[in-house]
Amino acid sequence: MALRGNLRDITFTQILNLINLAKKTGTLVVEGPGETAQVSFREGKLAYAQVEKEESRLAVILNKNKKLSANQYRAIVQHGSNISDKELGLMLINAGYISKDDILLSLQQHCMDIAHRMFTWVEGFFRFENDMLPPDNRINVRLDLENLIIEGSRQLREWEHLQDEIPSLDMSLKFADRPGANLKNINLSVEEWRVVSYINIKNTMHQIAHTTKMNDLEIRRIIFGLLQAGLVEIVRPAGQPVTGSMRSFPTENKEEQKSLVNRLIDRIRSL
Amino acid sequence: MQTVKMVVTGPFSAGKTEFIQSVSEIDVVSTERKISSSGERTVKESTTVAMDFGRITVDDDLVLYLFGTPGQKRFDFMWEILSEGMLGFIVMVDSTRPETYREARSILETFRAYAPTPYVVAANKQDKEDAWEIEDMRHALRLDPKVKLLPCIATDRDSVKKVLLELLYSILTEMENGKR
Numbered sequence: 001m002a003l004r005g006n007l008r009d010i011t012f013t014q015i016l017n018l019i020n021l022a023k024k025t026g027t028l029v030v031e032g033p034g035e036t037a038q039v040s041f042r043e044g045k046l047a048y049a050q051v052e053k054e055e056s057r058l059a060v061i062l063n064k065n066k067k068l069s070a071n072q073y074r075a076i077v078q079h080g081s082n083i084s085d086k087e088l089g090l091m092l093i094n095a096g097y098i099s100k101d102d103i104l105l106s107l108q109q110h111c112m113d114i115a116h117r118m119f120t121w122v123e124g125f126f127r128f129e130n131d132m133l134p135p136d137n138r139i140n141v142r143l144d145l146e147n148l149i150i151e152g153s154r155q156l157r158e159w160e161h162l163q164d165e166i167p168s169l170d171m172s173l174k175f176a177d178r179p180g181a182n183l184k185n186i187n188l189s190v191e192e193w194r195v196v197s198y199i200n201i202k203n204t205m206h207q208i209a210h211t212t213k214m215n216d217l218e219i220r221r222i223i224f225g226l227l228q229a230g231l232v233e234i235v236r237p238a239g240q241p242v243t244g245s246m247r248s249f250p251t252e253n254k255e256e257q258k259s260l261v262n263r264l265i266d267r268i269r270s271l
Numbered sequence: 272m273q274t275v276k277m278v279v280t281g282p283f284s285a286g287k288t289e290f291i292q293s294v295s296e297i298d299v300v301s302t303e304r305k306i307s308s309s310g311e312r313t314v315k316e317s318t319t320v321a322m323d324f325g326r327i328t329v330d331d332d333l334v335l336y337l338f339g340t341p342g343q344k345r346f347d348f349m350w351e352i353l354s355e356g357m358l359g360f361i362v363m364v365d366s367t368r369p370e371t372y373r374e375a376r377s378i379l380e381t382f383r384a385y386a387p388t389p390y391v392v393a394a395n396k397q398d399k400e401d402a403w404e405i406e407d408m409r410h411a412l413r414l415d416p417k418v419k420l421l422p423c424i425a426t427d428r429d430s431v432k433k434v435l436l437e438l439l440y441s442i443l444t445e446m447e448n449g450k451r
Binding site for chain 1 (some may be wrong): 273275276294328329330333335340356357358373374376377380381384386387413415420428432435436439440442443446447
């Protein structure tokens with residue numbers, strides 16, 4: 001039976017576990033939130049990973065990992081666009097610019113970064129293509145999945161914990177009324193500052209995540225930190241209409257509503 | 272006949288059913304089942320799976336219904352249904368079980384997201400020796416100083432009345448401030 005489904009029902013970690021145990025060879029295609037990733041495996045080991053619309057050629061990965069200087073990278077982009085990753089790797093090693101380990105470690109890091117990103121995808125269709133192998137012109141790695149699975153389980157627990165703490169991203173944030181607190185004296189990361197800059201009762205956490213290009217896990221992680229530090233509070237978004245199809249009061253008249261509450265108060269007092 | 276409703280929510284075994292039983296004029300219509308999980312069974316033998324239902328007749332024309340939500344997370348699909356049209360809600364927290372505070376906080380946030388109605392937090396089992404102090408609970412639950420955190424004993428009618436009255440005062444205040 002084809003291995004396909006939705007991450008809602010079977011998590012990425014569970015899929016990795018299955019591929020590992022069954023020593024599968026093929027490519028897992030996952031349509032995540034706004035992007036599609038392909039992760040290839042050979043006999044249960046991670047061989048290659050790429051995200052559609054993202055450049056994953058060797059030169060780009062080495063440049064990102066600071067294994068190539070800006071000039072070397074520019075020269076490769078200008079003159080070496082037709083050569084395959086394997087050819088480029090051999091050329092760079094033979095020229096003494098980098099070692100074989102530099103290439104393999106950079107590629108492994110690239111694949112793990114993509115896998116880590118996919119741990120945060122809680123929804124999306126996936127399918128495992130048995131016959132689909134990574135492109136021939138790309139260098140494959142051979143990564144054991146056990147460590148990734150353990151890391152994935154850790155992230156899943158964190159995700160569940162954060163969902164408990166911040167169940168809905170449809171709420172807004174406001175700065176806590178703490179006169180002594182001064183944001184300038186608090187060490188925030190770049191990501192935290194980005195979120196802080198959008199804190200406003202009119203912006204829901206969903207909107208902040210969208211604007212700062214963060215996924216649900218990332219935004220929850222940052223907001224949880226800010227909540228723990230007592231810097232922000234969760235509030236209802238300003239101007240949001242009352243939800244729910246039923247009215248709380250059987251009457252629209254404000255005076256009648258007040259009278260009703262007063263009658264309730266009198267009754268409870270008399271119990 | 273006019274009807275209004277309030278919801279009593281909180282984690283598993285916080286005392287929601289007892290709270291409603293203390294003031295309801297009818298025997299609480301409870302949908303309780305024997306607990307299958309051995310971990311949960313060490314806390315109590317049976318639990319609410321759909322809802323508790325209590326009633327207080329105010330006069331010939333008005334009835335207050337009290338709905339208790341199931342505390343176990345796997346029944347949380349009931350929460351949104353029960354929260355529809357509520358006048359306000361009470362979050363019950365077992366003062367002696369700090370391990371449930373995080374869940375109580377989560378339930379509170381979930382209900383706040385459903386509807387912008389007033390709410391109070393009831394710190395139940397304050398008569399027990401190992402109950403946390405109210406102010407310590409406020410910090411642990413990360414409650415704003417403006418949120419009413421009230422000491423409560425769910426089996427004591429007077430204590431339950433105080434909680435209900437505080438919620439009604441909050442509703443009245445919001446109406447007078449023009450928020451409702």
